[in-house]
Every structure is written in C-alpha cells, then in structure tokens.
Amino acid sequence: MAAVDVIVDNLVTLWRIPAVKQNFHWIFLLISAVGSILKELELVPQTYFSSSRNALNVYFVKVSWGWTLLLLTPFLLLSNSSFSRSVTFLSRRLLSLVVATLVWYVCTETFFYIEDKTGSCYESDTMDVIKNEFTIKASCRRAGFRWHGYDISGHSFILAYSALFIVEETAPMASLKTASLSSLPRTVLNLLYVALNLIVIMWVWMFACTSVYFHDPSHKLLGTICGLLGWHLTYRVWYLNPLSPGLPPQRHPKEQKEHA
Numbered sequence: 001m002a003a004v005d006v007i008v009d010n011l012v013t014l015w016r017i018p019a020v021k022q023n024f025h026w027i028f029l030l031i032s033a034v035g036s037i038l039k040e041l042e043l044v045p046q047t048y049f050s051s052s053r054n055a056l057n058v059y060f061v062k063v064s065w066g067w068t069l070l071l072l073t074p075f076l077l078l079s080n081s082s083f084s085r086s087v088t089f090l091s092r093r094l095l096s097l098v099v100a101t102l103v104w105y106v107c108t109e110t111f112f113y114i115e116d117k118t119g120s121c122y123e124s125d126t127m128d129v130i131k132n133e134f135t136i137k138a139s140c141r142r143a144g145f146r147w148h149g150y151d152i153s154g155h156s157f158i159l160a161y162s163a164l165f166i167v168e169e170t171a172p173m174a175s176l177k178t179a180s181l182s183s184l185p186r187t188v189l190n191l192l193y194v195a196l197n198l199i200v201i202m203w204v205w206m207f208a209c210t211s212v213y214f215h216d217p218s219h220k221l222l223g224t225i226c227g228l229l230g231w232h233l234t235y236r237v238w239y240l241n242p243l244s245p246g247l248p249p250q251r252h253p254k255e256q257k258e259h260a
Contacts, residue, residue, distance in 0.1 A: 111154055122145060131143070
C-alpha cells in the first residue's frame with residue numbers, strides 16, 4: 001500500500017496550499033460562465049459526454065448524493081474518532097451529513113416545484129400543441145409528452161455543492177499523519193480519502209460537461225449559486241457558532257501538544 005500512501009501525501013499537500021482550498025469554489029462559477037458562453041456559441045463539438053446517457057452521468061451523477069454519503073460517512077467516522085471518541089463530538093460531526101442532506105433535499109425539491117409552476121405540457125419539442133390537461137412535469141412525461149418550464153440545473157447545484165462538502169469534510173486528513181492509527185483503519189481511511197478525491201475530480205469534470213452541453217445559462221448559474229450558497233452559509237457562517245455541527249477538526253491533539 002506504499003503507492004496509496006504516496007498518493008495520499010500528495011493530495012494532502014495539494015489541499016494544504018491555501019490558495020487551492022480558499023479559491024476552489026470560484027472554479028465552479030468560472031466553469032459555469034465560460035462553459036455557458038462556449039455552449040451558446042456552439043464552439044464545443046459533440047462527444048460521448050454530450051449525451052445524458054454516458055456512463056458517468058447514469059451511474060454516478062444521477063445518484064451523486066448517494067455516492068457522496070456512501071464514501072463520506074465511514075470517512076467522517078474514522079477520521080473524527082481519531083480526534084475524539086466522545087459520543088457528543090461524533091454525533092455533532094455526523095449532524096453535518098444530516099444538514100447537508102437537508103440542503104440537498106430542500107434545494108432539489110424547490111427546483112422541481114419551480115419547474116412545475118413555470119412550465120406547460122406540449123405534444124412535442126416544437127411546442128406547437130399545448131396539453132392543458134397535464135399540470136405537472138411528472139404526469140406530462142408519463143404520457144409521452146414534453147414539459148417546458150424554468151429548469152434550474154440540479155446537476156450544477158449538486159456537483160458544486162457535493163464537491164465543496166467533500167473538500168471541507170476531508171480536511172482532517174492533513175493532521176492524521178501524526179495520529180497513532182493501527183494498520184487496518186489507516187488503510188481504510190487512506191483508500192476512502194483517495195476515492196473521495198477521485199469523486200471530487202469526477203464531479204468537477206461532469207460539472208464542466210453540464211456547463212458546455214446542457215441547460216440555459218441562467219439555469220446553470222442559478223444552480224451553481226445555490227450550491228455555493230449552501231456551502232457558504234453552513235461552513236463559512238453557521239458552523240462557526242457553538243450551536244451547530246461545528247467545523248471538521250483541523251489539528252490532532254498530538255500536534256496541539258507539540259505546538260503548546
């Protein structure tokens with residue numbers, strides 16, 4: 001597992017660069033803006049990723065929150081328990097997963113509601129014949145027709161929000177090199193950390209594909225802004241207060257003693 005250790009060390013070093021983590025969120029706004037311009041000007045050729053049926057979209061992006069929780073939950077438990085085994089501490093940290101899931105659910109349901117309230121059902125994409133008997137997207141689509149409404153990009157939202165969420169919650173890894181973990185937990189933690197970083201890379205790539213191939217510019221921009229706001233209001237505002245899940249621990253007790 002020496003190769004995994006080297007990869008982990010390199011990833012930790014990368015995320016410890018202040019400019020990388022502090023400016024990571026701006027990447028999504030930049031990609032969304034540039035990608036939207038490229039799409040409107042039709043400068044990007046059609047590729048495998050211009051189809052919504054590509055494997056990454058079908059098996060990862062469409063269930064992206066599931067992948068995020070599947071990998072991040074055991075990582076959060078293992079990494080945070082190295083700092084403290086307190087039930088209160090671990091329960092508070094696990095609350096960050098609950099809060100993030102609520103943010104995801106409320107935002108996506110709001111997007112669906114807006115699309116239903118602003119849309120109409122049409123017989124085809126030409127929008128020549130309207131089907132007034134269908135008032136929501138689900139029933140319209142089930143009948144084989146086309147729904148056109150204000151479709152805030154759920155992909156832009158969830159990919160930006162999930163990537164920022166993962167980066168925040170994997171921050172403790174920078175201090176865990178000094179922790180006295182046994183071989184198995186450390187190996188599992190390293191593998192989870194690498195997998196989570198791969199997921200972040202995938203989310204950024206698929207966010208870029210969404211930007212250059214799908215949705216109207218305002219749909220993508222609003223989705224991206226919602227993702228950034230969800231992250232900012234929790235990790236940069238609320239989590240700084242005592243009555244919150246709190247920020248992920250940044251320094252291991254052993255490091256604190258050495259710096260005392």
